Amino acid sequence: MSVFEVGSLHVPAGELRHGRLTAATSASGQVVSVPVSIMHGAEPGPVLLVTGATHGTEITGTRTLLKLIARIDPARLRGTLISVPVTNPLAFDRATYASPEDGIHLGMPCYWPSDPAGSPTLRIGAQVRSLFDVATHYIDLHNNAEPAVPMSMEFAAQCSSPEVRQVQRAMAEAFGVTPVLMTDPEDGTAEKVGSVDGQPAAASSAHGIPGLMVELLDEHGHQGYEAGVRGVLNVMSKLGMLEEPVAPQLVERLQGSFTYHGVLTSRESGVLFPVCDPGTVMEQGSVVAHIVGMDGSVLEEVKMPVTGFVWAFLTTAPGGGSFAVPEGHAVGFVAAADA
Numbered sequence: 001m002s003v004f005e006v007g008s009l010h011v012p013a014g015e016l017r018h019g020r021l022t023a024a025t026s027a028s029g030q031v032v033s034v035p036v037s038i039m040h041g042a043e044p045g046p047v048l049l050v051t052g053a054t055h056g057t058e059i060t061g062t063r064t065l066l067k068l069i070a071r072i073d074p075a076r077l078r079g080t081l082i083s084v085p086v087t088n089p090l091a092f093d094r095a096t097y098a099s100p101e102d103g104i105h106l107g108m109p110c111y112w113p114s115d116p117a118g119s120p121t122l123r124i125g126a127q128v129r130s131l132f133d134v135a136t137h138y139i140d141l142h143n144n145a146e147p148a149v150p151m152s153m154e155f156a157a158q159c160s161s162p163e164v165r166q167v168q169r170a171m172a173e174a175f176g177v178t179p180v181l182m183t184d185p186e187d188g189t190a191e192k193v194g195s196v197d198g199q200p201a202a203a204s205s206a207h208g209i210p211g212l213m214v215e216l217l218d219e220h221g222h223q224g225y226e227a228g229v230r231g232v233l234n235v236m237s238k239l240g241m242l243e244e245p246v247a248p249q250l251v252e253r254l255q256g257s258f259t260y261h262g263v264l265t266s267r268e269s270g271v272l273f274p275v276c277d278p279g280t281v282m283e284q285g286s287v288v289a290h291i292v293g294m295d296g297s298v299l300e301e302v303k304m305p306v307t308g309f310v311w312a313f314l315t316t317a318p319g320g321g322s323f324a325v326p327e328g329h330a331v332g333f334v335a336a337a338d339a
């Protein structure tokens with residue numbers, strides 16, 4: 001096995017190396033760089049890129065990756081694991097969803113095309129793109145705040161070929177949390193959380209690199225990162241990078257197949273009180289949350305528009321904010337059970 005090279009990083013076979021990709025310079029001259037750990041196996045195989053903190057407030061993926069590399073012996077690895085625990089350091093350092101410098105987050109199209117001469121976040125995207133250029137498979141680790149249930153997002157329509165789609169499916173099954181087929185519904189989802197096409201895992205799948213996006217639980221959920229570690233190890237087993245067989249997930253996977261339906265939207269303003277357990281399949285019309293007024297009365301019952309499940313509730317700002325919701329606010333994500 002030869003040395004694995006990307007940028008200024010050189011990793012001999014059977015070794016783990018930590019480095020940084022220099023991306024931008026702040027106004028005061030501080031260098032902004034992306035941390036990268038590369039584990040290059042003793043034998044050839046797939047090159048799996050895994051990113052955490054694509055959104056700066058979502059650090060369950062960060063914790064997952066920092067734990068994951070300690071669980072793998074590079075001497076027993078086939079192929080190469082590229083771990084990016086903090087994909088957007090500008091947002092991560094300030095605990096913001098997007099970068100304060102330019103308002104851009106990496107769930108927006110920043111890799112295809114990449115813009116090395118653009119604003120700071122686009123320059124970060126251009127550096128991370130160099131990792132996609134050597135990767136054969138991709139996992140993007142995000143998380144929702146509790147109450148939520150872990151799930152994965154499949155981007156079928158974006159896949160560049162049936163083979164890419166087949167591998168994406170296999171990765172979702174191996175990861176082991178409930179997969180949801182993603183679409184772009186006409187309900188304002190794109191304005192609220194970005195369009196499906198812009199998601200890095202959708203964009204990589206469109207460029208021949210099977211990609212899976214996973215929503216774990218937030219950093220307060222101990223199982224959040226453990227399910228992430230188990231899921232990535234499972235995908236590595238499925239791809240033949242590890243000898244260990246695919247193991248059961250630590251969290252429940254719902255039976256059946258599901259397609260993204262859209263966001264729940266509040267009619268009234270008040271405080272959102274979730275009244276269901278995310279990840280429970282509910283009939284159309286079931287009440288999933290109350291909007292409660294300042295006199296304690298229930299102003300609105302938020303109901304399931306279809307039979308399916310809610311995987312997370314949304315706060316007033318992505319990755320932050322609270323359940324104090326204005327009128328017409330997106331308050332939850334719904335997956336519909338396929339007939």
Ligand SMILES: [Zn+2]
Nearest residue numbers: 055058142143
């Ligand atoms: Zn996210």
